[in-house]
Every structure is written in structure tokens, then in C-alpha cells.
Amino acid sequence: MLKELKASKIKIVTILSCLLLAFFILVLIICVVTHTTLPALMTSLASKEIQFAIKLSLTTAAISTILCIAISIPAAYALARYEFFGKSLINTLMDIPLALPPLVAGVGLLILFGTTSFGKALAETGLVFVFTPLGIIIAQFFVNVPFMFRILRGTFQGINPRYEHVAETLGCTEAQAFRRVTLPMSKNGLLAGSVITWSKGIGEFGAALMVAGATRMKTETLPISLYLNMSCGELNLAIASATILIVISLVSLFVFERYGGFARVF
Amino acid sequence: MLKELKASKIKIVTILSCLLLAFFILVLIICVVTHTTLPALMTSLASKEIQFAIKLSLTTAAISTILCIAISIPAAYALARYEFFGKSLINTLMDIPLALPPLVAGVGLLILFGTTSFGKALAETGLVFVFTPLGIIIAQFFVNVPFMFRILRGTFQGINPRYEHVAETLGCTEAQAFRRVTLPMSKNGLLAGSVITWSKGIGEFGAALMVAGATRMKTETLPISLYLNMSCGELNLAIASATILIVISLVSLFVFERYGGFARVF
């Protein structure tokens, strides 16, 4: 609905505050990416440290995203399709990682994997999470799984269960109906969810810092690298990390807006 | 829609994965809050340092929330009610802080307020953001304003503009119609948005760390306190901060789920 008595004061004031806010955001991005020179940026990008951070970030985020998908598909399907005892409690529990500061989540993971007998048992089988890249993955997983979960729950809820019913009358088992019908129909939601989870995984700092620590060339993801280099004044390296992070964020935001559609839960 | 051929395999598997995930989240919370004894927790809470962190966190989060409200009400109203050139671009720009890692946002703020002539001019008038509590406030503001903005935009969009039209035929100016009708009708959205913004402000770590640094008893909010005490092994103090953060998160999550209603954009 648009409303437009000429020169309405309230219209001018509100649109101006809108522009102001958008301008502030834009300036901030520009500040970061213009704070170094292109040759310096190139040199930094080619450095061993940044190369390591890029590789570690991409890998850990990819793995944590896959884990998020693997658990969210069945979990979101259950909450979208079935009624069961405790469903609304579970829906609320799933939101906790969204509300929890990542730092606290990291402390929780550190305690769980570092001090409990469950954690020690895992460590004996070789699955060491504390101060290792594995810790980065679990931190990303824990903090980001609610995003993937919410997007997929919205996607599945948006698909009429009659599609599955028809597939079943046409000879599919429930699992086949899910694979041959529901999953292809969830393509956009899955894509949007994966991109956003991956992008947020790459940006994850607080939780990963607590579980995996900030060890140069060992648990040094892009945000950790940004943090380490800011701390010791290596500004060019820091800006390189920040620029990559900005590019990844903007591209994933664009993809998400394009495919997120009805699953905008972010 | 519920579907229930007895003993459907897919139903059992999906509900189990759901329970597993919820259980994992629950265990993590319990790990943190049971990692100290009640007397130790009490002593920690009474310590000068934690008292300082609590006060600083509550204050900075409250101020940044008020700032978020002040700019989001007009900005969200403009995007909900008016058509103007560049509207969809601005909608996308507003989402950038959601996608950007907080650490990068912090670096941006640091550069903007610490190195540009704009920042220096502000500093000369006494508004110093770098390594001060003011920096914490601006960091919280920047990272959280999209949440408030999205919740309010959804709220305003959900209010039929005819309420304002009727108020205008009954003698209100546009501004009066907004204040006497639209604002009271947005009560729930405002409440939900304020609570979530405040809670996320309290939990903000990465951006605040970059702008304001981690200086004990100066820029020591609860997450910074948690970080400092984890670093130097003061586990009891760390758990005290973490426990307060968990309580705040859970309470605000509850309030949000209760009042968020149609404005669930988180």
C-alpha cells in the first residue's frame, strides 16, 4: 500500500532515517576494504598464513555444514510432519543456540569434550576436539545448526503432504516418497540453508576460540587470523582476512535472498 | 497434518534425530551450569569484577537497545509503508550486518572511528569510541540493529494501513495517527524486539572486542569477562559469567517466543 499526500513530513523523516542507517552500513564496509592497497592485499592473500586460514575455514565450514544438513533434514522433517509428545518443548530447545552467546556455547563445548568422561572417552578413540580443527567444526555445527534446522522446517512445512501421499499411492515407500518428491521440492530451501550455514560457519569466532583456541597455523581460521593479526598489528594481513570474509558474506547473502523465499528465518 | 501408519520407520528415525539434537543442546547447558558449586558461584557473583561486568553489560545493552529502537522505528516504518527509489537495495543493505561476522564489523567500526577524519572529529568533541564503553555500545548497536529493524518491519507490515486512515479521518495528523494507533498496535513486536536486541547486546563479543578491547574493569562486559577469566584459568569467575549469560538468554528467548508472534525473523 502506498500513501502519498505530497510532502508528507512523516514520509520524509522516516525515509531519511532509513537512508542514514543504510549509508552507515555501506560506509563501514567501504572503510574496511579500502584500508589497504591492492598490491598489499595481493601480497597478503598469497602469504602462507592467509592461505592456511582460507583452506582451514573453507574445509571446516564445509564439514560443519554437511553435519548440519545431515541432522537437520530428519529433525526438521519430524517437527514439520509429525505430532509427538514434547514437540513444542523440543522446538524451543532448538532455538537455544540462537539465543546463547557463541562464547558461552564454546565454553559449554570445551567443558563437555574437555572435562567429562564422555569427552575423555571420545579423545581415547582419537576424536580430540579441544584445541584442534575438530573443535572448530563442532563449534560451527552447534552455533549454526538452528539456522539450517529452521530453514528446512519452514521448507518442509511449506510442502503439502499430499505430494507424498500421491507418491505413495503411485508405489513409493515413505522413504522413497521423501527422496523422490519432498527432497527435490526442497531444493531452494536446502541451497539457501547450506549457503547461509557455510557462510556463518566461516565467520564463527567466539565459540571456535573457546574450544579450539587461537593457535597460529593450527586452528587459524579467517576470523582467528583476523583476531591474531589485529592483536599484533599486522594490519595488512588482518584486512586481507576481513576482505575475504566480507566477500563471502555478501555473496552468500545474495544467494540466500535469491533462493530463501518463504524460508526467511534468518 | 499428522500421519501415522503404525510403526512407520521414517517417523521413528526422524523423531529420534530430533530428540538427539535437542538432548545435545540440553546437555551442553547443563555442563556449564553444573561445572561449579553453588557457594563458589555465589562468591564469584559477589566479586567486584563480576559486579562490574554485570553493570557494564546491562547498561551498554540497554543504551544500544534504545538506539536500535530509535532508528528502527522510523526506518522500518518507511520500508513497510512507502514505495521509493532504491527501496529493495536498502532492504538488502540492512541485512548485511546479519551476514557479516561480528569480528569484521568490529574491525570496520575500529577503522571508521579510529582512523578516519570523521572519527577523529568525533573524538575531539569527546565522543571517543575506541577502547571505551562507548565502543561497546556502538558495536552492539551495529550488530543488532537488523534484528530490531526486521521485527518492526514485520510488525508494521502486519498492521492494516486503514487503521491510520481511519484515525486521520477522525482528526489525527499522520504523526498523531502513528503515535495513537500504530505504536500501541505494535506493542508486542516492540517488546519482543527490545528483549532480543538487549539479550544479544549483552552476549555480543567479537565486535566489542575489536572496538573496545578486553581491558579488565574498564571494557569488561560479561562475555569479555568470561573470555579473560577463561584465558587466565579463573574458572569459577568464568562459569559465573557464563551462567548469568545463559539465564539472560533463556529468559529473553522465552519472552520472545511468547510475544514475537508473526514477527519471528530471528
Place this chain on the structure above:
Amino acid sequence: MIRLENISKDLGEFFLRDVTLEINEGEYFVILGPTGAGKTILLETIAGIYHPDSGRILLNDSDVTEVPPRERNIGMVYQDYILFPFLTVEENIGFGLKSRKIGKSEIKRKVDELENLLDISHLSHRYPVTLSGGEQQKVAIARAIAIEPPILLLDEPLSALDSRTRDYLRGELKRVKDEFGITMVHVTHDQTEAMVLADRIAVMMQGRILQVGTPYEIFNKPLNNDLADFVGVENILSGVVRTNEDGVAEIEVDTGGTIFAVSEYHAGDAVKVFLRPEEIILSGHEGDSTARNVVKGRINELHDVGPLTRVQMDTGRSELSELVVLITKRSRESLGLQIGDEVYATFKATSAHVVRG
């Protein structure tokens, strides 16, 4: 008096095209048109919510095109009530008075009076969400007329209500108009509503006003085929119920004569009777049959419309005594009907549709 001069407005899906219209003071004016004709924008433009792209709006000869809604003093009632949900009935009705900085006791007096008038005093302290649709619409009407507007705009005010409530509120609207002498501009897509309420009707389609006239002119003399298609053809007779025995009412028609109709209205009720032209049979002499109604008349017009013939017969003095009958062309031929012939129109008591007049 409201005068619209060449108003155009484009809102994309809905639009107005060169609308010129004059509405007289104290008139019950109905704007009739299908969904999407632009009727609501027209009302909202009169109220000042939209600014026309071109054209002028005059109220009592002064140009108000640039005047904001709050200074036009026009009441507005919407289909979906739009009561402020966080205010009680009382506070809703007093909203406009409060804007006008009127004293509390004066507001209270005024609100009480309106609540009495519309029989909603018992709802005074309740919130809108607890009211029925009909009750909500009465509150919306009270709120709109509290500021004593000379003009009341009604946007499909009865469309969301069940037929019994609609019938009752129609009466209330007429009463409000008579009591306060307000000029009513009422938008609807419902032909019966238009026929029953209107002093004059404007038919609107695709953003244009196509015909303005009395209900009789609109329904019996449509200017073109589109209009004829939209309004349908109906015979409308006004009258008063004389007796009602066992659900069959004997209605004395204003232009003379009596009609029997299946109806629940009681002796003394003013009613309107609608007769679909397809349901009337013509014959050359008065037969005896189970059809309760036989009206004698003389054919004054004959037109072929597709497979049918439209017969207009004159049954008495005034224009309302003209009856339109649709018969097949073959029937016309087999009876050899000619202009000037004397014929008997026969219809059943179950064919006469009666509404409160």
C-alpha cells in the same frame, strides 16, 4: 454537496479514470460495481487519503483537493470495521472527539447518546475482539458519526455480515441518515443492497463511472450491454405488507394492486419485491392455476435478446408499474404478441423475492 471533477488516480492494480460525479446534500448515494472496479479508492480519494493524480474535489463549492483528511470532516466506515483493538467500545467512539480536544464530560455525554441510538450501551466497556461482526460495525458507525460529519463514506459496510444482520443494519443506516441528515456515500457490489438503500446509484466498472441514475433507471434502463449484464434486469415494486398468513404475505404495491409472496415479514412492514423477468409467464387470458399472482397490462415494447424476447408491459400509471418479462422468441411467435396487445402476467408466490424496503 460533493463534486468530483475529472478525478484520475493510478495505484497499479486499482485505478480511477476521469471520474466526474455530483452527490447531493442529504442524499443516500450508492456506488455499485464489481470487485476491483476501484470503488474503495474512490471513497478514499474523497476522504483525502489518496491525492488524485489529476482532477478536483469540491465540498460545498470549496476546493478540498489539497486539504488533508483530518480537516475534511468526513466519516469513514470500512467493511472490516477497523476498530482500534486496544481501545474499548467507548474509547473507540470517543477517539475522534478526543482528537478535537473536547472535554471529558462532553465526550462521555456524546458517546452515551450514540451508544443509546445504536443500541450498544451494554457493550461500552468491552474490547472489539469480543464483539460480533454486526456489533463491531455498529461501533464503527458510531465512531464515524461522533465527529458529526456532514458526509459518511461506507466501504462495503455490510458485506462481511450474515444476511439477517445485514438486513437489520440496512435499516440502521437509513435511520442514521434520517436522524442526522448526513449525506451517505455507500459502496457495494450487491445489487439488492443498492436497490434497497439508494436514492441514486452510480455504476462503476474498471475505474470509470458508467451510469448514474435512480435505482429504477439503473436496473431497467441500463445504458449498454455491459451494464445490463452486470446489473441484470429486475422488476422492483415497493409496497407494504397487509397480512401474512402462514408465511404467505399479501403485499399492497404502491402503484396499486396486490402481490402474494412467500415471506416472513409482518403486516405493516414496508418492503420491496423483486421479480426476475424469466420467472413471469405471459398469457392472453386470465387462467386458473396455482400461480397466485396475475397482473393485467398492455405491451409497450418488444426486443429480441439472443434466443429470448424482452417484453415490457405497462400495468398502470407510474413508471414503477412497468413490468419486464423475458420469454422465448418462439413463445412470442406462437402467441403472436404485438405492441399494444393486452396480456396477463402470471407468477408464483415463490418467485417473488421480498426484502425490507
Place this chain on the structure above:
Amino acid sequence: MIRLENISKDLGEFFLRDVTLEINEGEYFVILGPTGAGKTILLETIAGIYHPDSGRILLNDSDVTEVPPRERNIGMVYQDYILFPFLTVEENIGFGLKSRKIGKSEIKRKVDELENLLDISHLSHRYPVTLSGGEQQKVAIARAIAIEPPILLLDEPLSALDSRTRDYLRGELKRVKDEFGITMVHVTHDQTEAMVLADRIAVMMQGRILQVGTPYEIFNKPLNNDLADFVGVENILSGVVRTNEDGVAEIEVDTGGTIFAVSEYHAGDAVKVFLRPEEIILSGHEGDSTARNVVKGRINELHDVGPLTRVQMDTGRSELSELVVLITKRSRESLGLQIGDEVYATFKATSAHVVRG
């Protein structure tokens, strides 16, 4: 043969209560009921999507209550088509065959055949979103019958379509039934649809089956007042158009006699004619009037219903030649109608509503 024995199912808002039903092989069976009667759950329970809380389902005397949908071999067609949006028309139709691990060339042959039958070959490579409602529903029907099910369940299959397409698809459904000898179970809230298509009808309200019978029994002998209220009373006549002059069809009725009706059907078309009992006039002798249809008969029943009297007259041999007429009680008295009296029923060509038979 489908047998439901005491099926109950509770899904909160919708439910089935003790439903017992027998549907014969090769029958066109219509389940007629208002919205919310539980018709869709009933179909979905037959298909195996819901498991009944109690009761048994038998297909050809074998108990399938515990058999999952994929093994029941029942086709299902929904109102909203539910075509897989990411598959082409061809792939949609072949979906069930692929599940059955049938070879590619065999699938291709089968799909081509069905596309030809339903005249959708030209749509083969298009995606559902690009098709009209009628085209989508033809694809949905083809997909359902591709697996050669002995039973096809149709859930309001024509309700989302415009009246022309609905009319055409009615014919297609009949053709599918005749061509493949499939047992059709068709759910609808539309009385005309039920009358035109059904061999037998079950009327369902609030989760219960209230009456099962032929269309004539359902519409003319409702078992109680609720049923009578829901189905209304209609006179239904089957016949064939003999001539159509200028839009007025002369229809030879199966039970003898001719009816004139305003209609667009052509000579040779099989049609059904509906006559509302309120629109028929009775008289003691054959008068001359513009009413094209006069039928002679003898009164065999008289019942008072409120202000009206329901007159049933026998016009010939078979049950379909009974005509029901509604007149006012006063008319009955003034004509002194008695059982056994010979009367003439008169109605206009515009009163006879014709649909494809």
C-alpha cells in the same frame, strides 16, 4: 468391490464415525456432502494414507486395513492436482510406472497412449506450472490411471475449474471409467456434479454416511429433513436434444415427451434437465401462455412443508417421470387439489436448466 466396515477415525477437526459402505466393481460412486463432512479423510483412508482407529477395509474380500498405500494399487486425484512441479508432464505420468521398475521404452509407450487418450500429447514436455487448471487435472488423471488401478479416488477433482472445463472434464471422467472399467469413487459438494455423474450416491455429513442410493432416491426421497435441506429437491430428467433453434433446444425425454429449454447443446447431445419445483405452475386445464412446457399428470402425493405444499405428480410409467412441484398452501386450497386429480404442470423454457448428461 470396496467394503468399508465400521470405519472410525479422529483427526480433530475432521473425523469419520462408524462408516460402513459397499462400492461395487465398475460403479461410478459419488460421495456427496458439505465442506468439512470428512469426505477427504474417507478417501485417504481408502487409499491407505490414514490408518482407521477402528473398523476394516476390504478390497475384493481381502482385508487391506494394514496394507500400505503402495501395495493397494489405488489411484488418487486431488482438487489441487498435486502434480510434481519439478517433473514434466511426461515424467509426472510415468512416475508410478518408474516406481514399479518398468522398462523405459514400455513407460514411454504407456505414457504416449494416455497422453493421446486425454488429448495432452502436445503438453508432454512442459512443466505443470505452465498449464491451465483443466490441463493439470487431465495430467493428474493420466498419472493416476497409468498404474492401471482397478479403483480411482477423486477428491473434488472439478471444484477448482471454471464451469466450461468442468463440463468437459465430467465427460472425460465418464470416458475413463467406460474405457478402463475402473471403479470411480468421486467426492464432491456439488449436487449437479453428483446428479450428472453418479450411478449411486452416498450423502455424508459430520463424518457419517446418512443415505446411499441412486441419484433419484437421494434427491427425491431424502430420508430426513437435514438431507432434504442439504440436497434440495430437484426434478431430474434425462434426454437427448432433438433440435436447437436459435438457442432453444427441443429435448426428447427418456420417459417420453418433449421439453423446450434455453440451452446451447446441439442436436444429438445427451443431456440432463433440472427443474426447480418452485418454478412449476399447476393448473386444472391446459392454458395458452408463453410457458413453452405443459406436462399432464395425476397427483399421487400431497405434503405440507411450512407455508408450502409439496405436490408429487405421476406423468407416465417409470419413476423418473414423477414430477415434484412446490406451491403455496393457499393455492392448493383455492384450486381444491386432491390426490388423484388430473393437473397440468407448466414451466418456461428459461426455467429448465440443462447440463451435459
